Amino acid sequence: MSDRITVEELSELMKKAAGVTVAPEELQQHYDTGFDVLGIDSLGLLGVVGELEKRYGTPLPPDAERCRTPRQFLDLVNGSAVAGA
Amino acid sequence: MSEPHPRRAAVTGIGVVAPNGTSTESFWKSTQEGVSVLDRITREGCTDMPLRVAGEVRRFDAPEAVEERILVQTDRFTHFALATADSALEDARLGRADTGEDPFSVGVVTAAGSGGGEFGQRELEQLWGKGSRYVGPYQSIAWFYAASTGQISIRRGFKGPCSVVAADEAGGLDALAHAARAVRRGTDVLVAGATEAPLAPYSMACQLGYDELSTEPDPNRAYRPFTGAACGFVPAEGGAVLVVEEETAARERGARVRAVLAGHAATFTGASRWKESRQGLARAIAAALQEAGCAPGEVDAVFADALGVPEADRAEALAIADALGAHGGKVPVTAPKTGIGRGYCAASVLDTAAAVLAMEHGLIPPTPNVFDVCHDLDLVTGRARPADLRTVLVLSRGLMGSNAALVLRRGADAS
Numbered sequence: 001m002s003d004r005i006t007v008e009e010l011s012e013l014m015k016k017a018a019g020v021t022v023a024p025e026e027l028q029q030h031y032d033t034g035f036d037v038l039g040i041d042s043l044g045l046l047g048v049v050g051e052l053e054k055r056y057g058t059p060l061p062p063d064a065e066r067c068r069t070p071r072q073f074l075d076l077v078n079g080s081a082v083a084g085a
Numbered sequence: 086m087s088e089p090h091p092r093r094a095a096v097t098g099i100g101v102v103a104p105n106g107t108s109t110e111s112f113w114k115s116t117q118e119g120v121s122v123l124d125r126i127t128r129e130g131c132t133d134m135p136l137r138v139a140g141e142v143r144r145f146d147a148p149e150a151v152e153e154r155i156l157v158q159t160d161r162f163t164h165f166a167l168a169t170a171d172s173a174l175e176d177a178r179l180g181r182a183d184t185g186e187d188p189f190s191v192g193v194v195t196a197a198g199s200g201g202g203e204f205g206q207r208e209l210e211q212l213w214g215k216g217s218r219y220v221g222p223y224q225s226i227a228w229f230y231a232a233s234t235g236q237i238s239i240r241r242g243f244k245g246p247c248s249v250v251a252a253d254e255a256g257g258l259d260a261l262a263h264a265a266r267a268v269r270r271g272t273d274v275l276v277a278g279a280t281e282a283p284l285a286p287y288s289m290a291c292q293l294g295y296d297e298l299s300t301e302p303d304p305n306r307a308y309r310p311f312t313g314a315a316c317g318f319v320p321a322e323g324g325a326v327l328v329v330e331e332e333t334a335a336r337e338r339g340a341r342v343r344a345v346l347a348g349h350a351a352t353f354t355g356a357s358r359w360k361e362s363r364q365g366l367a368r369a370i371a372a373a374l375q376e377a378g379c380a381p382g383e384v385d386a387v388f389a390d391a392l393g394v395p396e397a398d399r400a401e402a403l404a405i406a407d408a409l410g411a412h413g414g415k416v417p418v419t420a421p422k423t424g425i426g427r428g429y430c431a432a433s434v435l436d437t438a439a440a441v442l443a444m445e446h447g448l449i450p451p452t453p454n455v456f457d458v459c460h461d462l463d464l465v466t467g468r469a470r471p472a473d474l475r476t477v478l479v480l481s482r483g484l485m486g487s488n489a490a491l492v493l494r495r496g497a498d499a500s
Binding site: 017018019020021039043044046047050053054 | 223
């Protein structure tokens with residue numbers, strides 16, 4: 001995973017895995033809004049994590065599916081060893 | 086001073102998605118006209134199996150009925166459940182503002198026989214085709230029998246008693262009875278019913294083991310119970326949800342009491358033991374009448390189980406005679422499900438919806454595709470029969486041995 005996971009990719013996966021449509025620009029404005037408020041439940045976030053792990057062929061940090069906001073999530077997955085690998 | 090009224094369970098809303106109509110109005114129109122919509126199965130992956138004819142729901146627009154966020158995490162049987170629950174609540178004029186005031190006063194009970202087979206198959210194909218990482222997390226909830234109850238309650242914010250009946254095809258009637266009991270115990274409103282979506286490749290393969298399944302390829306001949314040509318039953322998808330609430334409270338809020346769930350009983354006589362189902366069904370009828378305080382002669386029409394297996398049909402005809410005595414040979418009997426197929430748990434709830442509509446319209450719908458009846462029954466065939474219907478009996482049996490009977494009283498007479 002050489003590239004950072006972008007807000008565009010997160011937006012795309014939220015739609016694919018959880019059926020929730022939030023445009024990237026809108027998601028950027030809701031960086032600190034809870035996933036639950038955006039309509040993503042815990043299984044939905046687990047689905048996003050699963051999609052990313054399949055896409056990049058490598059596991060995300062164990063707490064990835066526990067992140068409460070887009071900012072927490074992107075900080076965690078992009079700041080982790082995985083992102084620099 | 087009169088004694089305090091016992092709490093009675095009234096039907097105030099009906100929601101239907103059936104092979105012959107995706108609204109209550111269109112369902113009733115086709116049902117009372119005796120239209121048969123049984124047809125060759127067209128669903129992808131299902132066309133090369135020994136089961137050729139079914140009642141498919143072809144005009145249901147899932148994305149129109151259910152928001153995308155819920156669509157991705159649910160099976161077709163839950164899409165039907167969410168859509169019919171919405172229609173039933175709208176029919177009962179119970180909006181989000183009404184039920185939101187006291188969410189603990191509204192519960193949900195559904196019955197399901199096959200669960201989310203289509204969704205489950207998709208995910209299992211991922212599991213064995215690509216690996217466990219390719220199974221989506223919603224598989225954990227979507228296939229499950231309880232999914233529809235859960236999704237209805239979550240989507241509408243209902244926090245009253247919620248449950249699922251897993252009791253074979255007769256479970257549809259058992260779910261309605263469960264709702265009536267919950268109302269008698271103090272819950273104001275129950276959203277109750279059953280929907281099924283058993284027409285997907287995996288689900289169909291599961292059914293192929295049933296000896297009772299009709300493999301006749303001609304849609305007009307595939308499902309003809311109570312005749313010498315009976316050769317089994319034809320499956321169907323869809324279902325119905327009713328709003329069941331306490332009668333007095335319903336009248337006080339100005340709701341239309343469409344019927345009263347007056348009595349119910351269930352028995353068990355063993356899988357495919359159709360001869361024995363005679364005694365079980367007769368006992369269920371007698372006990373349901375007793376609970377309703379209803380004499381056998383008061384029954385104005387019977388909606389039969391009508392399995393379409395000669396031995397089972399004979400047992401049902403005899404059970405009606407055993408339970409109703411001489412009246413059993415005179416009371417009009419109908420099985421509108423011969424025009425749409427047997428939707429497992431959903432079949433008896435669709436029959437209940439049809440029975441309520443029949444009482445309201447004073448019209449017994451006919452039994453499509455059935456002509457020469459070879460049992461001592463006054464089966465309504467050909468066209469609908471006008472009748473003053475105050476009390477109707479709905480019967481159901483399951484392939485695994487459950488028998489159930491439900492007594493409905495007309496809403497207009499019930500107060």
